[in-house]
Amino acid sequence: MYHYRRNLMIFSVLLLLLGLLRTVSFVQQMGSWMELFKMDNIDMVKLVLLFLCDLLTSIGAVVSGVMGILLRKKDKGLIVWSILSFVVCIAFFANAMLIIVNSNGQYSNYSSRRGLAYLAALPALQGLCFIGVEKNWEEKMQKNQK
Secondary structure, three states: OOOHHHHHHHHHHHHHHHHHHHHHHHHHOHHHHHHHHHOOOOOHHHHHHHHHHHHHHHHHHHHHHHHHHHOOOOOOOOHHHHHHHHHHHHHHHHHHHHOOEOOOOOEOOHHHHHHHHHHOHHHHHHHHHHHHHHOOHHHHHHHHHO
């Protein structure tokens, strides 16, 4: 019933695919980022935070997905990687909150923000699976059911 290793593999593959798609988008937008950093009338703190969140949700998601696939058979040392998963999750939420107001000062599309918030579920679930494998929750749950 509780298959943390299998779920870790599923969430890691999905996170890897999501990260690859976001990385392609991030690389394509590098020219736009350079132009935005040259502008004077933009809040630099918000721009740097948005840049870091985009970087984390693209490259961080790829690294987290790859490590989840590679470490799915291990039993120890997974807590560090669960922290990375939760950092990527926080970056997705921060990205969603930062794009509430677009460059024109108008509110952005609600569905795009909601979509980013839903995407935060993948790294959060992967992080929980890392912890579940590390702490051996599967055997503990089976003992409690008997």
